[in-house]
Amino acid sequence: MKMDAFAFGITDWTQVEQTEHKGETGTAYRRTRFFGEKPDQIRVRMVEYTAGYLADHWCKKGHVLFCLDGELETTLEDGRKFVLTAGMSYQLGDNAEAHQSFSRTGAKLFIVD
Template structure:
């Protein structure tokens, strides 16, 4: 990720439009902001997964993901599994290790990619 210059700003996440994204089961609710200009635009999201959410795809995008609430299970394509609880994060680069997220209890995440 290259962070080209962009102006200082603050975000009141409750005021950012919420979009819905269905999983194989459950829903993901995203509040998304973009910073900088393409091709180095940075996407920053506050994401909430409902209990029982399972992603509908294997993701190859790199992220820095921080768990704020709940519990998130991330499975890598090679079968390894990682559980994040509040205060934990994971980092993965673009096209490094395909991953898929799920949660039994629900989760709230802060994600930069």
């Protein structure tokens, strides 16, 4: 991730439009902001997964992901599984390892990519 210069700013996430994205099961609610200029633009998201959410795809994008609340299970393409709870994070680079998200109980996440 390259962070070119952009001005200081504050985000009130309650004022950012929420979009709905259906998973294979459950729903993801996302609030998204972009910072900087393309092609080095940074995407920052506040994401909430409903209980039973399973992503409808395997993601190859790198992320820095912080679990604010709930529980997130991440499965890697090779079958390994990792569980994050509030206060935990994961980091991985673009095209490093495909991953899929699942939340049995629901989760609230802060994601930078």
